Amino acid sequence: MSTVPAREKVLYLPIVRGFYDRELTRSAVAAVRSATSELSLAGVFPGPAAGGDGLIQSDADFEAYWAEWRGQLYDIKALVVLSGDFMQERRAMDAVRLLPEDVPVFLLVHNDDPSDMAPGRAGDSLCGSFSVHHNVRMLGRRMVRSARLDLSQPDIVRRTLAAWQRIMDGVEAWRGMRVAMLGVNPSEFATTFTNQAELFRLGVSLHPYELLDFWGDTVLSANPQAALALGGIKLRQPIAVDDPRIATVREQAAGILDTTAMPPATFETMARCFLWIKDVFERDRIDAGAIHCWPEFGRYFGMAPCAFAMLANALLRKPVVCEVDLCHAVMARLAWVMTGNAGVILDFNNNGWEPRVLNVFHCSQTPPNWLRDKGVACRTGQVEGTIRPGAFTGVSAATSADACHATVFRGAFLREAPPVRGSSGWAFVPNLPAVLEAVQNTTIHHFVAFEGDVAAELVDVLRFRGVQVADLSCELRSLDEIEAELGGQGKTDRRRPAVYPV
Structure with missing residues (x-):
């Protein structure tokens, strides 16, 4: 803030x-x-x-x-x-x-x-x-x-x-939104690189943090002998291994996340990372964050950041999205403000069996309001589950050399569940070919889903703040009507499409 x-x-x-x-x-x-x-x-x-x-x-x-x-x-x-x-x-x-x-x-x-x-x-x-x-x-x-x-x-x-x-x-x-940049962009790809000057021009305040400081305050601080061997390192916001708040994190997490598959040491590290996010965000008035996740985060922290990122979104109302995707950190914050519920960042990941259906996926940090059942934190920290059915408003955003672009659309997650891998689901978007074309021309593979239909209001907010918006939100029928039209086929009849749009 x-x-x-x-x-x-x-x-x-x-x-x-x-x-x-x-x-x-x-x-x-x-x-x-x-x-x-x-x-x-x-x-x-x-x-x-x-x-x-x-x-x-x-x-x-x-x-x-x-x-x-x-x-x-x-x-x-x-x-x-x-x-x-x-x-x-x-x-x-x-x-x-x-x-x-x-x-x-x-x-x-x-x-x-x-x-x-x-x-x-x-x-x-x-x-x-x-x-x-x-x-x-x-x-x-x-x-x-x-x-x-x-x-x-x-x-x-x-x-x-x-x-x-x-x-x-x-x-x-x-106005004055503060977004944390937790690490540099991933080394594996340049997709989520952002024109930071453009975000500053639009009124977003960016605040960078070194992953080295994060690691020192959470991992190194738990190993005094290693810290002594490295010598002379001054920790900035250390979270002690005996921090009494860890027990509270355990209780809060148990209500929304099954962590039984996480080794005890991994959970302890995850809890300290969550508390570091909490303390730093409160100290510096941060509204949302974007973190450098794969592949480097796992090498040094021994886990993915997904679980504590989900807790930050669900418990603190301060979303932390993946891959240092600053634009979608902004959108995830707007989801809380405009709907009173957490948004979720997902990939346009796989084609469906017909041109209006796709599979959405993330590793993931999916908050509990988007999952059918309690999410499961796997041993390396990712949250697994199936996206619950229902209508959503989607927005995909990215910067160019001289602008910030967004594509806004309506869709519905279907009742049919794909095999669990990360958090995933089947989504229906009535004008999906047009949406995919706009995404490939102006934004990236990510989008943030908002609960319900707030497409018209979201378009007004983005345009007022100077974002160049492709408003592709068209009429969306009820989930029963959508599935009645898509139904009649068994899963075995859903073959790989010879041609998929765009």
Whole structure:
């Protein structure tokens, strides 16, 4: 997290033109206030001093409202312009001018009732909304999202604001996000090399750590004779072999991970590595990490980092992804912020038996919310299990020489289970050929899966932060419907395809 607190306030700006029935907007504001409270959003609304009834029309109204919220300027994370009539668009411009460029702007419009269009009853809000959009663009900004709704229906209002809340939280989480780079990129391949300057430009703060320090603080610190033989080594954040927290790690791990196959010494090393991650991330305010795993990590630590990386994601809400893949560390952090659940990094790994099916796999650090049963930590530290069925939102990301790219798509993990190797599953993506083409042209073999459908909100967050997004999220039917269409074939009939797309 940044060295300054995350912004929390949502500024609402209810604007009216003046010669329309003010009740159209007053009732809309009441509905939005109620939904804001239900969602525990920290909303800022005008008091009676602004406009006499909390609606903003004139310069004097805006000035009175400004006096109310100017002391909270640096705690405002989003602006929501709100109205039920043609609107005074200059008031929206006044607010946008005062807010930093990294504050997203939204527009919420109360629809007219087509059955009651008599003079004085119609608000002309559709027409007015286009003026607000244009006037915001004239300032070099744009609406992140706008909605024209019947604001007298509470469920619609609440559902819309809940989606916008995910966007606001994702945008705010990106601001000053701190990502640990644990070691250099793997020596075996250059796929996950990242344009670090591009991530800095987009607002991500990268923090490098030497694997040598990590090794010294966790492995060497457990062997005093070896440390003495090497001589003169100063450990920075050593985790002692008798650290009393190791017992707590054992209890926490037992609830979400079967570690019986891990030799006791391997588990002890794994637990010390987890505690080192915990201590260093807390000390340096780190939100997520990407670690140099194979092949070098196993040579020096005697295990893969998968198990403690999974624990960091599940217990600390601080994902640690593999292969120093910094872009997907960012995406895994967004998964927590936007869904309240851990994301999982996976490979586009194997073709399926038809063009919309593929096998996803990782060694892996798959968190428990993604597995059908409790994951099994094998003797060398990888977490094994089968991906549970259900809908997901996927994002594959990578940098180029001058940009950060992302491909966003929808999919569903199927009930049919492949043989267990690492963590794996069959996935259905309705437009998989197009997704694979976008991936091979702009990103890499990794993607992060978010629970459920947050594709539209994720696209808005990424675009707002300057990522070049290929939005390939198309309609996804229910899992029952998908499997009914794919069914009818026995496993023995699922042959290697003669041609697979892309």
